[in-house]
Amino acid sequence: MSSENMASLSLEDGRSIVNLLECPVCLSTMKPPIFQCQNGHSVCSECKPGLQKCPTCRGALIDTRNLLAEELAYKVIYPCKNTVRGCCEKVSLEDMKKHETACPHRKYECLVAKENGCAWTGCRSDILRHMEEKHDKYIYRSDLCSFKYEEFNFLQECKFSCIFSSCGEIFWFRSKRDPEKRKLYEVVQYIGPKENASKYAYEHRLVSPSGDQKLTFINVVKSDTDELKNIYEMRKCFIIDYDTLEIFTQNGKTFEYKIKMCRQK
Ligand SMILES: [Zn+2]
Ligand SMILES: [Zn+2]
Ligand SMILES: [Zn+2]
Ligand SMILES: [Zn+2]
Missing domain, CATH: 2.60.210.10 (Apoptosis, Tumor Necrosis Factor Receptor Associated Protein 2; Chain A)
Structure with missing residues (x-):
């Protein structure tokens, strides 16, 4: 999505859609499927299984999905999960998988893992040191x-x-x-x-x-x-x-x- 489209999706009080999609438990931006409580509060699908009650209102969590939130999730752009390792890319959910498998900041497995039964993983800049x-x-x-x-x-x-x-x-x-x-x-x-x-x-x-x-x-x-x-x-x-x-x-x-x-x- 272009940045121009993104601008039209910002809210008047300056909070972005991304902030609205923040899961109240893990604080990451929710990705579909997004579930809700009986009162309509959303929670992400990764946090839901571990919860007895809605983290916002203590109401019962139900299996109904929040389709509006899911639709918004497809419209926003997310930071790559490798942000902590230095990736500045932001991509739509649709392009996320493609980016993350090719992200230059992703975790690599040891390049001679098969030959050595080595379980090391790390980023590109650490590969040579590990090999040495x-x-x-x-x-x-x-x-x-x-x-x-x-x-x-x-x-x-x-x-x-x-x-x-x-x-x-x-x-x-x-x-x-x-x-x-x-x-x-x-x-x-x-x-x-x-x-x-x-x-x-x-x-x-x-x-x-x-x-x-x-x-x-x-x-x-x-x-x-x-x-x-x-x-x-x-x-x-x-x-x-x-x-x-x-x-x-x-x-x-x-x-x-x-x-x-x-x-x-
Ligand atoms: Zn969550
Ligand atoms: Zn609730
Ligand atoms: Zn990346
Ligand atoms: Zn190794």
């Missing part, structure tokens, strides 16, 4: 990252994550081996505001053991909000089939390649 303290061997600190496998097993299903701390940013590298499809999938995702992802690219560099075959594959970095499953299915990443991959392995086992991170011009 707990998972240092999963950090690649160069714009040119080398991967070397002594025993690369084509037949083993394998998923792997690590991070690249390069270009002054944090990138999330994910790799998947699929023996059934006989393919290797790899993608680099940007940790941070979605719009920054496409400013970067990653370049796979493979060289055959004899040196006479080279493969360079350049992809634009994806956002951390893009679902990994979709990236793989849409083939928006590095994909190489095993027949091609074998060209670049020594004795079918030793496999070495490099990934270069760069800022796009």
